[in-house]
Amino acid sequence: xxxxxxxxxxxxxxxxxxxxxxxxxxxxxxxxxxxxxxxxxxxxxxxxxxxxxxxxxxxxxxxxxxxxxxxxxxxxxxxxxxxxxxxxxxxxxxxxxxxxxxxxxxx
Amino acid sequence: xxxxxxxxxxxxxxxxxxxxxxxxxxxxxxxxxxxxxxxxxxxxxxxxxxxxxxxxxxxxxxxxxxxxxxxxxxxxxxxxxxxxxxxxxxxxxxxxxxxxxxxxxxxxxxxxxxxxxxxxxxxxxxxxxxxxxxxxxxxxxxxxxxxxxxxxxxxxxxxxxxxxxxxxxxxxxxxxxxxxxxxxxxxxxxxxxxxxxxxxxxxxxxxxxxxxxxxxxxxxxxxxxxxxxxxxxxxxxxxxxxxxxxxxxxxxxxxxxxxxxxxxxxxxxxxxxxxxxxxxxxxxxxxxxxxxxxxxxxxxxxxxxxxxxxxxxxxxxxxxxxxxxxxxxxxxxxxxxxxxxxxxxxxxxxxxxxxxxxxxxxxxxxxxxxxxxxxxxxxxxxxxxxxxxxxxxxxxxxxxxxxxxxx
Numbered sequence: 001x002x003x004x005x006x007x008x009x010x011x012x013x014x015x016x017x018x019x020x021x022x023x024x025x026x027x028x029x030x031x032x033x034x035x036x037x038x039x040x041x042x043x044x045x046x047x048x049x050x051x052x053x054x055x056x057x058x059x060x061x062x063x064x065x066x067x068x069x070x071x072x073x074x075x076x077x078x079x080x081x082x083x084x085x086x087x088x089x090x091x092x093x094x095x096x097x098x099x100x101x102x103x104x105x106x107x
Numbered sequence: 108x109x110x111x112x113x114x115x116x117x118x119x120x121x122x123x124x125x126x127x128x129x130x131x132x133x134x135x136x137x138x139x140x141x142x143x144x145x146x147x148x149x150x151x152x153x154x155x156x157x158x159x160x161x162x163x164x165x166x167x168x169x170x171x172x173x174x175x176x177x178x179x180x181x182x183x184x185x186x187x188x189x190x191x192x193x194x195x196x197x198x199x200x201x202x203x204x205x206x207x208x209x210x211x212x213x214x215x216x217x218x219x220x221x222x223x224x225x226x227x228x229x230x231x232x233x234x235x236x237x238x239x240x241x242x243x244x245x246x247x248x249x250x251x252x253x254x255x256x257x258x259x260x261x262x263x264x265x266x267x268x269x270x271x272x273x274x275x276x277x278x279x280x281x282x283x284x285x286x287x288x289x290x291x292x293x294x295x296x297x298x299x300x301x302x303x304x305x306x307x308x309x310x311x312x313x314x315x316x317x318x319x320x321x322x323x324x325x326x327x328x329x330x331x332x333x334x335x336x337x338x339x340x341x342x343x344x345x346x347x348x349x350x351x352x353x354x355x356x357x358x359x360x361x362x363x364x365x366x367x368x369x370x371x372x373x374x375x376x377x378x379x380x381x382x383x384x385x386x387x388x389x390x391x392x393x394x395x396x397x398x399x400x401x402x403x404x405x406x407x408x409x410x411x412x413x414x415x416x417x418x419x420x421x422x423x424x425x426x427x428x429x430x431x432x433x434x435x436x437x438x439x440x441x442x443x444x445x446x447x448x449x450x451x452x453x454x455x456x457x458x459x460x461x462x463x464x465x466x467x468x469x470x471x472x473x474x475x476x477x478x479x480x481x482x483x484x485x486x487x488x489x490x491x492x493x494x495x496x497x498x499x500x501x502x503x504x505x506x507x508x509x510x511x512x513x514x
Binding site for chain 2: 029043
């Protein structure tokens with residue numbers, strides 16, 4: 001199973017195994033990773049599950065949908081090249097291990 | 108605050124949010140979350156969407172795992188019904204006779220489904236509702252065995268179920284008593300858009316039809332309506348609204364009016380009791396009237412304020428209401444409450460895959476409906492939370508609402 005490391009803004013980190021099919025948001029919620037409120041529960045409707053993908057991992061991810069791109073315009077923390085909504089990234093066999101950083105604010 | 112005992116009744120979206128907000132704000136007293144279902148708090152929106160479709164499994168619906176409750180010292184008291192609140196003793200009585208003393212109490216009791224009350228509907232195993240996880244599991248299992256689904260109620264839940272059941276290849280008929288879909292929450296233009304969308308997806312729509320009677324014989328359900336029509340189907344799914352669970356509040360003498368009345372700090376008529384979420388009614392500045400909102404936004408935002416109030420804070424609930432619904436490939440996002448508009452403006456063409464409609468009252472923006480247009484939706488939420496804007500201001504800034512929102 002692939003491992004995802006969630007790094008907090010303060011530098012602390014947790015690494016968890018993420019089953020295929022789960023989103024990075026769901027895996028964070030089910031493992032008590034703080035900082036991802038995900039208020040709409042993965043509907044791509046609230047922009048409160050923003051994460052920064054590590055530069056080295058960015059090319060592995062599928063492209064942004066228009067919807068996700070639009071919602072990223074509205075995130076509370078600064079939008080950076082690695083910005084993604086963790087509810088829209090699903091673990092696949094091909095994706096492999098990832099590292100993401102959780103921004104300090106989601107609202 | 109050690110020594111304090113805060114009790115939260117109702118383990119849905121608002122209940123878990125009250126608990127999390129209390130702990131995040133440094134509350135270190137005892138914290139008990141009472142829920143009548145025997146499982147940890149879970150998300151309800153997917154029950155009529157991705158979960159029903161089978162895209163999401165049960166485990167992924169939970170807000171937090173058991174370890175979160177352990178780590179945060181939140182005591183879930185599940186499968187437990189609250190019988191009464193004794194306000195003078197500051198005590199809650201549970202089913203089975205156990206009592207809990209509280210310093211502060213939060214009511215996040217949510218709603219229950221309104222049941223079909225026509226002839227033949229009561230205790231009819233072919234009539235399904237969706238409120239709980241078990242409801243959705245039962246319907247999901249049933250859908251695997253049947254071909255013809257009749258949906259009663261053309262609101263969010265009914266139409267989301269219609270979209271799911273069409274995706275599953277079922278024959279779907281939707282009955283709506285009013286003459287248009289989602290009439291309570293969206294404008295006639297948007298109702299029209301959704302009628303077209305469902306018809307394009309081969310849903311048979313029966314508007315302005317009320318159900319008089321349902322009959323079951325040989326596993327076939329027959330539906331009779333006020334238009335003397337009858338239809339054979341395999342199951343009925345009814346989504347005809349919800350009723351606030353305000354009985355224990357009412358019996359305890361708290362002010363209620365088809366919901367527990369709260370002020371802008373989510374305080375009930377008892378200074379030691381707050382309430383939040385679907386079970387409450389409040390004066391909403393964006394609606395300009397007293398409303399009972401059924402939404403994730405209202406549950407989450409009121410819960411945060413309720414937690415703050417329990418801790419003696421002065422924060423007030425002033426968030427812009429928002430809602431969403433997923434049907435087929437159309438994501439509807441609603442900002443504000445726009446039922447009383449006197450003017451509207453569209454961005455894009457209504458009926459295209461992406462458009463928004465802005466609503467105004469007395470030359471002031473009161474809300475917007477967006478179809479597959481999240482940037483517009485988010486901009487409107489931001490604009491409404493910071494300023495009052497006119498029709499001409501929206502017109503002038505239509506090409507770049509995002510920048511306007513930031514000004």
